[in-house]
Amino acid sequence: MKAMKTRKLLALLLCLSMVMSVFTVTAFAAPPADFEVNDSTDFEDGDLWGFDGNANPSIAEEANGNHYLQFSITNQSGGRAASKSFATPYDADELQFSFDWLPGTSTGGNNSTEFALYSAAGQVFALQSKGSANTAGSLGYYTGNSTGTSSAPTAATPISFTDQTAWYSVTLDLNLAAKTASLTIAKRGEPESAVTYADIALVDETVGPITRMAMGGVRLSGINHTFTNGIDNVSIGVKSPLSLSQSADFEDGGVWGFDGNANPTNVTEANGNHYVQFSITNQSGGRAASKSFDSPIEGDLLYFTFDWLPGSNVSGDNSNEFAFFSQNGQVFALQSRNSNGQLGYYTGNQNGSPTEAAKIGFTEQNVWYSVELTFNFKSNTATLVISKRGEPDSALTYADIPLNEETAGGITRLAMQGIRLSGKNHTFTSGIDNFCVYTKLYSANAIMSITQPSNIYAYLGDPITLPTTVTASMGDKTMKDIPVEWTSTPTFDETKAGQYVFTGTFPSEYNNFRDIVPTFTVFINPPPAGYNAIARSTEWLDRGVVAMQSADGVFVSWRLLSTEYNTGISFNVYRNDQKINAEPITTKTNFVDAAGKAGDVYVIESIQGGKSTMSQPFTALGQNYLGISVQKPADRPTHDGSGTIGSYSLNDASVADVDGDGEYEIVVKWYPSNSMDSGKTGMTSPTYFDCYKMDGTILWRVDIGYNEPSGAHYNQFLFYDFDENGKAEFVVKAADGTKIYVPNEEGIMTMEDKYCVATIGDPTADWVASNGHVIDPRQGEFLILVDGETGALMDCVDYPNKIVDASLWGDDWGNRSDRFNNTMFYAPDPQDATKTRPAILEQRGYYTKVTMGAYFVVDGKFKPYWSFDSSKLPNASDYNGKGAHYTTAGDLDGDGFDEITTGPLAINYDGSLLWSQNGKGASSYNLGHGDALHVGRFFPDRQGLQIMMPYEDSGSPMNFTVVDASNGSFIFGRKFAEQDIGRGLAANITPNPGFEVWASKPNSESAQVADSLYNVYGDVIAADKPSGMVCNWASYWDGDLLSELPDGKNPGASNGGTEQSIYKYNWEKNTLDRIAVLEGTVTNNGTKNTPNLTADIFGDWREEIVARNTDSTELRIYSTTIPTDYMIYTLMHDSGYRLGVASQNTSYNQPPHIGGFYLGEDVKDTVLNMELPTYPVTYTNGFDPDVPPTPVETTAWADKEIYAANETITVTITTADTVAKAYLVGENGNGLATVRDSKDNGDGSITWTLTFSLATKGDRTLRVYADGVDTGVSVRFHIGDASVTPGGEVKLIEATMDSTGKVNEPVTATIKTSTNVAKVRLFNENGMGLAPTTCTYVDEDGVRTWTYTLSVGTPGTRNFTVKVAGADLTWAEDTLPLSTRIAR
Secondary structure, eight states: OOEEOOOOOOOEEEOTTOOOOSSOOOEEEOOOOEEEEEEEEOSTTSOOTTOEETTOOEEEEOTTSOEEEEEEEEEEOSOEEEEEEEEEEEOSSEEEEEEEEEOOOBOSTTOEEEEEEEETTEEEEEEEEESSTTSTTSEEEEESSOOOOSSSOOOOEEOSOOOTTSOEEEEEEEETTTTEEEEEEEETTOGGGOEEEEEEEOOTTTOSOEEEEEEEEEOOTTOOEEEEEEEEEEEEEEEEOEEEEEEEOOTTSOOTTOEETTOOEEEEOTTSOEEEEEEEEEEOSOEEEEEEEEEEEOSSEEEEEEEEEOOOBSSTTOEEEEEEEETTEEEEEEEEETTTTEEEEEESSOOSTTOOOEEOSOOOSSSOEEEEEEEETTTTEEEEEEEETTOGGGOEEEEEEEOOTTTOSSEEEEEEEEEOOTTOOEEEEEEEEEEEEEEEOOOTTBEEEEEOOOOEEEETTOOOOOOSEEEEEETTSOEEEEEOEEEEESOOOTTSOEEEEEEEEOOTTSBOTTOOOOEEEEEEEOSOOOTTOSOEEEOOOOOOOEEEEETTEEEEEOOOOGGGTTTTOEEEEEETTEEOOSSOBOSOSEEEETTOOTTOEEEEEEEETTEEEEOOOEEOBSSSEEEEEOOOOOOBOOTTSOSOOBOEEEEEEEEEOSSSSSOOEEEEEEEETTOOOTTSOOOOOOOEEEEEOTTSOEEEEEEOOTTSOOSTTTOOEEEEOSSOSSSOEEEEEEETTOEEEOOOTTSOOOOOGGGEEEEOSOTTOOOOOTTSOOOOTTSOEEEEEEETTTOOEEEEEEOTTOOSOGGGGTOSSSSGGGOEEEEEEEEEETTEEEEEEEEEEEEEOOSSOOEEEEEEEETTEEEEEEEEEGGGSTTGGGGTTOOBSBOEEEOTTSSSSOEEEOSSEEEOTTSSEEEEOBSSTTOOSBOOOBSOOEEEOOOSSSOSOEEEEEOOOTTOSOSEEEEETTTOOEEEEEOOOSSOOOEEEEEOOSSSSSOEEEEEOOTTSSSOOOOOEEETTSOEEESSOOTTOOOSOOBOOSSSSSOBEEEOSSTTSSOTTSOOEEEEEETTTTEEEEEEEOTTEEOBSGGGOBOSEEEOOSSSSSOEEEEEETTSSEEEEEOOOOOOOOOOOOGGGSHHHHHHHHTTTSSSOOOOOOOSSOOOGGGHHHHHTTOOOOOOEEETTOOOTTSOOOOOOOEEEESOSEEOTTOEEEEEEEEETTOSOEEEEOTTSOBOOOEEEEEEOSSSEEEEEEEEEOOOOEEEEEEEEETTEEEEEEEEEEESOOOOOOSSOOOEEEEEEOSEEETTSEEEEEEEEETTOOEEEEEOTTSOEEOOSEEEEEEETTEEEEEEEEEOOSOEEEEEEEEEEOTTOOEEEEEEEEEEEEEO
């Protein structure tokens, strides 16, 4: 054997799949291989590591404190040995045994000691130390079984060292496949002394998996043993070589799957060699071409070899990069920068324009280089070896390059990408050739990865079963259930509530070389609070009166709040100040006035707990809709003037109360005609959002700008009171250049710069690529919070999960990365977890990974709550594609807080995974993406919420399913076609128990498939659905408890833009009957034919349908004129329904569903008896239905003291400006219908002017009410003839007043006048008349003495003026002053 100094050698290896041809083939270094340490010990723990036998193994200690394993016998006869057996034989092609060896001397002639390795067939290899102490040949090795005799030990090959009392470091490599060994030995601590003995032949008969190691003594006949020796720092490694898994030399003329706008092309060199070229000329935007691998290239050690033609970049500091990506982002990039010869590399995602790279030693950009790139994910480092092609001696090595921990991982794709500076177009040509991918081979018992057990959620008292195995992916690519031994922190006690974290260990026969720790958590909670059991902040809404001409007169309906439901409230209806109902209305919230006509004024009086409240008046409409005139934006070109000019139409809408008055305002999205689906390409004009009051007053406009394309998947918005101050905010994704405008002084939206109140990001930035998408990682992506009342920008933060690498969501050109959803949900208040608070949920992506970010709004600012990334979950591929073109939320598990669902995936309120439809756990099927998603109460006899969803994938195991929302468990589903079943609906359309469900292909797709109509129990309602069965929308419109089905005028057809119509399923005839056409309207959103919005906006509990007119100059809110006998509180006070309204605009709009109760004709008795459940709410305007408001400081007076019958009476009332309504109540306790006007005085008070007339003569006393509360203030006057002495001069003789008084307590003035004075009045410092609490007079001796009492609310010295009037009730010029001191 030849001895040589140890050094690392790289044998040359041709890329195994390269075809030898006339073209230049690069010789690559063999891919590296390493030894995975399978077992090791340093004996510092005092353990013998399983050694046992009569060679007396024991732990010894050196002078320096080091421990080792010692073997020692003295003057012993017979064979003396100690051995360690392995639980599982080491069965691999290549093994490595490293250890320190103390040979020791053997006394007694030529006795010897041997440290040996054995297979089941015998001894494989032995190191020998024999009796001829410290002489040449005393140390050596041999292979095979011992051949010693009683007179001589086995002959061994001597090694260069002879000192038997010294420690040596030994590395023994066994190649069991080649049946050779390599021995490297050096004095311990002196690596430069190493000597290697290579290509040692092993003995065929004993070669095999290593079963044990032994230290033994071999003695000659009659000569006893005495020896002491030892071993230390033993390590056993299994070599895991890399094997060629993929390669491409491009000789087939293809581009190996590379695709994109960097124009990958197969090009032939002059010598006939083919390679893939990437080339662009004078192009803007991001330019890239990528190749995605069918499955990630995984392993702790990956090795890539390829030839690289960097190419130069024209236009300054632009660059092109050849990059490697994981599912988490960019791992590594080679960079060719500008035209000045800068070549380099960097790790992690791009972070500059371009990213600063570490330079390499080569600068020529237009020559070929041979590259070897190794990723060691165990050390998280890379090694780059680069040389000029065909010149291996020029190789430069860059070792131990740190990888970015956030992006390092299995390689999912390769990309050649161009990075340009703003305004500097790309021009570059580069290439790749001879690409080889090597991956590591692992042993069958190696654990590659595991499926972590699901967390267990239980309530106290529930039985809990812990998993006994976990499923592992093994080194031989099989799946295996491996037993696990669990321990928990704290110690598990199922009788105590808490969180128990379990961690596990695997049996020793498995090679857990990655140190994977199985873990799960058991959550034991007290029994849940119950569905929506924790009070939620809710909009206080006014009576919401609406009156419309109908065939039977005027149909009037009004709103009932959830806090008023089943409380004994009653109503009266007033038309033109006259009560028109004979008896108070107690069982419904609608009324048909047969004598009414358009233009009549209606007021609803509410009587509850003896208190009367009058609604705002509503003037009856001549049609069944409220029209809101809108300010249509002017046509607008695309950002660069290419493509068509965008003209605007009204699109998705939502409602919320922005000013706290109890009446909704409406936000509507303006769509340009050149908007696009994110799966298309093209230039778009910007999207706008307007906010209007119901009278058409525009409050503000948001111009999203050019850096966010316009389309269904881009501009999802939320409109809700997130900071719980009683006034709603607007939330939307924004971009560089987004602007907010307010109208000019005349209320016109001019969009002039001086009316721009906010600009987002960089207004000069232009990130739009030539395909119309915006995927440049440098772009500004923002989430903005807008004050709903003023349009002021409250906050702006970076959008969660900003785009760094578009391909992480499924492609690299902006289709799947630009799929956005959002919703809102109620979570524990961060300041008090026993309360709820509304939160914002923003989602990006669902075709591959799903990412989310959640926020609260606190003190007018976004407060981050949590983020979610499905690719970060264990076994992330199980969660790919788990989403729909819609996301919503609800209290899925009945714990009082909301969870979020994308359909096949549910996320807890805290961002943790609740469940997934991945065919594991409670889920019966592995289900994925769909277009539609419905969440609600679909069963009359089942608790909680259910989810109905259809599925796009033709290979899906189900075309649609109904599942339990709490855990995803399967309830019902059908597989009826190998088709894209993108549409589905859940609605109660028959009197039978339970909702009906049905599904179909999208209207735009041909070859429609027939299927049945089912109920949620799985029963077939109709074997064949009616032709054109509506499959997109449901709404409550007529008077029963079933859903109607809005669609276009030709239902089921791909004809978006037809008149909005309403249909009803005829369950007796199995037909679809049109019951209404909303003439002059146009539907939205193409094949789905949806309205702009459906919601319970005003009137009774039935839903309004919001539709645009044909030229988008008017937004119409249609309301039913069909009476109903059912009294239900406003659906907007059902939290599940309200969340559905808030997120209705998201992507492929979905109708809202009731979450708090089941509704259907089969439970009509429950509804008629008003036995539906209600849930605790907290009104955001501070109104507490259980605590009457504190009476406000109020004054009131009539303009006269005496009126003729039916004469117009004017009463002036002053209240605090917190009062929403002031009105009068007569002596019989009923409210008076009046014409009401109000003026905010700007000093904290409001002056109300009420005009009316009364016919009943006599003294009248009217009580003043404010917001339904008796203020304690009265107005008194006389109806009838004036009692005055005719003729004579009206005289004011004298006046006196109490000198002091207290706030709101009576003070008295005494006023003397002539007897022909009919009226006296005190006026305050502001000239305002003060109505008396009482006012009487006595006539004596021609003098009328008035006793005038009043209460004064403002302390201090108060100065008044006394005025008098005669029979004509005109104030005389004669006045007198009075004053008093009012104390608190």
